[in-house]
Amino acid sequence: MDIALEILSWGLLFVGSAFLVIGGIGVVRLPDVFTRMHGAGIIDTMGVGGVMSGLMIQAGFTIVTIKLALIIGFILYTSPTATHALARAALHGGVRPRGDETPEDESGQGNSSSKT
Amino acid sequence: MMAAVALAVLVTMALAVFRSIKGPTVYDRILAVNAFGTLTVVLISVYGFLSERPEFLDLALVYALINFIGTIAVSKYVEFSHMGRPTGGDELGDI
Amino acid sequence: MLHAISLGLVLFGLWLLLSGFFTALLLSLGIASVVAVVWIAHRMDVIDHEGHPIHLTFRAILYWQWLLKEIVLANIAIARVIMARKMPIHPTVIGVTATQKTELGHVIYGNSITLTPGTVTIEIDKDNLTVHALTTDAAMDLKTGEMDRRVTNVEAHPDTDNPNPNANTGEHS
Amino acid sequence: MGFMAVIGFAVARLRNLFAVVMLTGLFSLTAAVLYVILDAVDVAFTEAAVGAGISTVLMLGTLALTSSEERVEKSGGSKWALVLVVVTGCVLVYGTLDMPPFGDPTAAIHHHVAPYYLEKSGQEIGLPNVVTSVLASYRGYDTLGEVFVIFTAAIGVLLIIGRPQFGRRRSHRMLVGELHESMRTNVILRVGSKLLIPVILLFALYVQWHGDFGPGGGFQAGVIFASGFILYALIFDIDTARTMIPARTTRLFLVFGVLLYTGVGVAGLFLGGNFLDYSVLAANPVSGQHLGILLVEFGVGLTVAAAMISIFFTFAHQEH
Structure with missing residues (x-):
């Protein structure tokens, strides 16, 4: 394999793993559920993306590469949808985001409209 | 070197487990389980790559899929039950 | 119908x-499966310009390049914060206002924000x-509306379904 | 393993049943990783699909039917229960002492059937995935039994709580209406799922037909297929999903799957072989085996998918 590709791949793997751990730390350290979502977002984007693309380069052009690409695509596609579903559920479940500066009536509105 | 990547994934998994046990709200747990699922996908991919068996990647794909559906289902359930409870008095009796 | 055929082709490619x-x-099993899935999807009524946005393909690729860069930058910023x-x-x-015309555009914008x-x-x-937003910087970035503008550019005009090829730097307000 | 212990302990300690369900999901994921590392890919596949996905959803359905807090009962029996559990645990550990060490080549299992399966399945059945050969051909009876278990379970669930027309239960109609309302406004989930559902279904069929070559097969495919429908039912509303696949259709498929499996077995009988002997299905025993396995797996997939879908709908109809 090309030495440049090798270096690039290991670099990606390293960066990906680093971001995974940072995201994990974020999930533990950040103060409330909404802020923790940003930590999880790091895992889903940079962490997964880095590690998986590192693996892709390692694999060369085979069916493995294609499947890894599918997995990245799938995670990048589903992650925001799932995060949004969760955020919405939390908002409607009455969790107030910390440091809620602008007065929000979004959740109250959502509840009342659905209660009818 | 691959082992280092796997180790990073495991450490992150441990962090996610910690968060899922600690809570405090159900949403934190859902978030942590979702993250854990994603990490499982990565771990299986790395492992599958190490053992050079591309069929492991199908497994990872299934994980990603199930993880997504599970998260949606759980979020819906939570949202639904919170919103739905107060209105539960409808005894219409049809169906 | 066009969407069904293209969905079938995409699915077969995936297969x-x-x-x-x-x-x-x-x-042959693959073809049979694809036909079955397209039929079920048709019954579910999930094949339309939202469920299968072929009309966005080309500009979506350009947008992705930009979004990828943004994601990396944001990742670094947030990692530093953590x-x-x-x-x-x-x-x-x-609260931000999306300037896209279709719901699909709103969805792309919303998901890009989350991503x-x-x-x-x-x-x-x-x-x-x-x-x-986790930090004021992130909130400020969003407020500039650059992402919004770019998503609006990706979006095809739903009435014509005919992508406008030179709409990559169009001003939109 | 450490994870499993921690999670198991937490499951026992937590009183909030919701949290327990989430942790059970985690437990399944960890177990599946363990299976992968032990090279039992097919098992991991099933664990991923069933343990982490469907069972979580079904448990939530149960929670919706009952209450989400476990009542703490101070009972005097706990000391005896503890003793019992410890004793049972000791007996189990004692039992494992008799088992050969992991990977020991002299272990009994490596001497009787395993080498036979591993060596002969290649020429007798001609499939790369030995697990599928074993499950569907050598152990065809067992798998048939499992299919019947699933069939019976689905029938049982349908009989016990699946008679909405008789129950004076609160109507779900209004709640579903609300759900629909909230979903219609939520474009992100709707558009996201629209694109995804065909892909999921196709992936399920891919798993179904490639069970011969890689991990997968009827069980896993059935579950994935069902999960596609469940996603549809979650995002759009349950009534719409129900009209998409009426109860009659799922029941039909439920029965058809079992009949297909049995039918293949009986066909073998008529063509001069034994029950579930696929070699006689075609001129060439190997392709006969192949055909038989393909059909049988398809039967399994149908039954599993139909069973999962009907169980899910039964639960969903009962919610609240």
């Missing part, structure tokens, strides 16, 4: 990518998006 076996039996000893976070909830660490779309109501 070939997944399978990697090119025997007659598996290919690793700082005293996390300089200022969680805020802001960029530091901002999460927590509620979407027509063209009003409620966004949770």
